[in-house]
Amino acid sequence: MRITIASGKGGTGKTMVATSMALSLAWLTPDKPPLFLDCDVEAPNAHLFLHPSVTEQQEVGLLIPLVDEAKCTHCGKCAEVCQYHAIAVLGQKTLVFPQLCHGCGSCTMLCPEAAISEVPDRMGVIERGPAAGGITFAHGILDVGEPMAVPVIRQLKKWVQPQPGQVVLCDAPPGTSCPVVETVRGSDYLLLVTEPTPFGLHDLNLAIQVASELDIPAGVIINRVNGPYQVLDEFCARQNLPVLLRIPFERAIAEGVAQGKLLVEIHPEYTIHFRHVFSEIESILLQKSNRKDQPT
Amino acid sequence: MKIILTATSPNIDSNIDGRFGRGAYLIVVDPDTLEWQAHPNPGVGASGGAGTLAAQFAANQHASSIISGDFGPNAYNALQAAGIAMYLFGVCTTVKESIEHFKDGKLERVSGPTGQGRHRRG
Numbered sequence: 001m002r003i004t005i006a007s008g009k010g011g012t013g014k015t016m017v018a019t020s021m022a023l024s025l026a027w028l029t030p031d032k033p034p035l036f037l038d039c040d041v042e043a044p045n046a047h048l049f050l051h052p053s054v055t056e057q058q059e060v061g062l063l064i065p066l067v068d069e070a071k072c073t074h075c076g077k078c079a080e081v082c083q084y085h086a087i088a089v090l091g092q093k094t095l096v097f098p099q100l101c102h103g104c105g106s107c108t109m110l111c112p113e114a115a116i117s118e119v120p121d122r123m124g125v126i127e128r129g130p131a132a133g134g135i136t137f138a139h140g141i142l143d144v145g146e147p148m149a150v151p152v153i154r155q156l157k158k159w160v161q162p163q164p165g166q167v168v169l170c171d172a173p174p175g176t177s178c179p180v181v182e183t184v185r186g187s188d189y190l191l192l193v194t195e196p197t198p199f200g201l202h203d204l205n206l207a208i209q210v211a212s213e214l215d216i217p218a219g220v221i222i223n224r225v226n227g228p229y230q231v232l233d234e235f236c237a238r239q240n241l242p243v244l245l246r247i248p249f250e251r252a253i254a255e256g257v258a259q260g261k262l263l264v265e266i267h268p269e270y271t272i273h274f275r276h277v278f279s280e281i282e283s284i285l286l287q288k289s290n291r292k293d294q295p296t
Numbered sequence: 297m298k299i300i301l302t303a304t305s306p307n308i309d310s311n312i313d314g315r316f317g318r319g320a321y322l323i324v325v326d327p328d329t330l331e332w333q334a335h336p337n338p339g340v341g342a343s344g345g346a347g348t349l350a351a352q353f354a355a356n357q358h359a360s361s362i363i364s365g366d367f368g369p370n371a372y373n374a375l376q377a378a379g380i381a382m383y384l385f386g387v388c389t390t391v392k393e394s395i396e397h398f399k400d401g402k403l404e405r406v407s408g409p410t411g412q413g414r415h416r417r418g
Contacts, residue, residue: 079352085345090355090378097370100345 002168003281004039004187006210008203010174012193013223013247015040017274018171019049020263021191024274025167026133035162036131038139039183040173041124041152049262052137055129060140060155062103063118067094071115078107078116103151124152126159136160149179157186167278176206184210189281190218191244196229204232208239217284221277224249242284244277299361299398300324300354303391306334312385312394314365317346324357327395347371354380363394363403372409382406 005018018036026033038046065078065087076089086100087107098121108116124142131137140156142149162168172183184190190211194204204220211218219242222232226249236243247253247263256266264270302319303310308330313319317339325332338353339346347367351374354362361381375382383403388394397403 082345085339085342085349085352088348088352088355088374088377090351090374093377095348095374095377097345097348097373100348100370 001189001282001285002162002170002187003189003191003278004170004172004184005191005193006172006180006184006207007174007193008176008205008207009194009200012195012200013221014174014193015046015049015171016257016263017191017193017221017223017247018169019046020270021274021278022050022135022169023133023262023264024271025169025278026135027271028275030134032163032166033134033136034167034169035136035160036138037156037160037168037170038137039153039156039170039179041140041142041149041156042173042179044139044141046171047131047137047139048260050131050135050137052127052129052131052135054127057125057127058155058159059120059122059124060126060152061121061123062101062151063105064098064101064103064121065096065107065116066119067096068115068117069094071113073113073115075112077110077112081106081110099147102148123148126152126156128160136166149173150182153179153182157183176203176210180207181210181214184214184216187216188285190216191221191277191281192218192241193221193223194232195224196222196226196232201232201235205235208241217288219244219281219284221245221247223247242280244280245273297326297328298324298357298359299327299363299395300357300359301362301391301394302337302364303334306336308332308334308391310334310391311389312363312365312391314385316362316364316367316371317342317348317350319350319364322350322353323391324359325391325395327399330395345370348374351375351378351380354378361398363398366411367406367409368411369409372406384410 005014007014022036038044072094074089078087079089084100084102086097088095123146126140128138138160140152173179194200225246301323302313303321303323304313306321322335322337339350347370355378363383
């Protein structure tokens, strides 16, 4: 089972929830601890809480075109086919713009002179190793200045495959743009962490639309609960979103997290809460698959 | 000789458009006869790589010079490779005024990217 923890709004507590949920499950099933993927490759931080020891590292990136000027006839086919305008034929020169290239390979495939080969262009690294509680931990780190996170996330997800029956928890980047969609893709359940503010609600609404577009069931964890915030509860009811957990706005939690502590270390009773969240997700997914199996 | 200027409307009486890759129109003009043609800038709607797309257009037109307000790194490298000279509008506000300044040699010639560029991968 693959659960992605996302939010829409940044800073709602995705990583706090994801890391504590991972450890709660690891303690519950020590023979099969979960796989944890920090997919927020622009600013990965789950390692600060789960303390993995990195045992493997791999450079990742895209294959970008390299033009052999001796073979190139400057016919312009490559520039014509490039959707990203990453290759231009300028008089007697064919120029590649690596920062624009998405690595689709169209130019290489369509060059009538076979003058284009593909060379790797590094964009970051992916790392993995065992972490707290026996969790299999992996994350991606996008190089500073690289604008595109998706290839790093895609290669991270491909590199680290779960064992049969192993639960996968993906910590998503904030927002609802391409890196989030890439992280969420292939998930069985989307756990959305929000906060009871107009901003939190606004972005939860955006995140829900990603979930429905990808046809992935979703539930909500409300963090920093500080008295009733009716509009959020009404929204969740209207959207048929189960509220799986409420975490209070509390100084002890904020201080602990700021010191690099996990929520389950600050308040051990959350181990039970997160296991409960997990079993609720399990039963939601079971009901869903039962419904699917029924003849119509 | 053909030069290209970035403009806000598709005619020679237009005001200048300070953007290169995303300037609304490209006015291709012969500065001696003032014979002109307006083209919608192909870079305007591009999700990325507007500068290289506009530069590709300029190279296909066999322009010798381009006058605009800003050349990002990709546009600069592309135009440089195509052997097209780049000039800045400077104080000019209209296309016609810019052509006059160009002919009088009053425009600043660009010798490196003038901006950071805005649109990259993603």
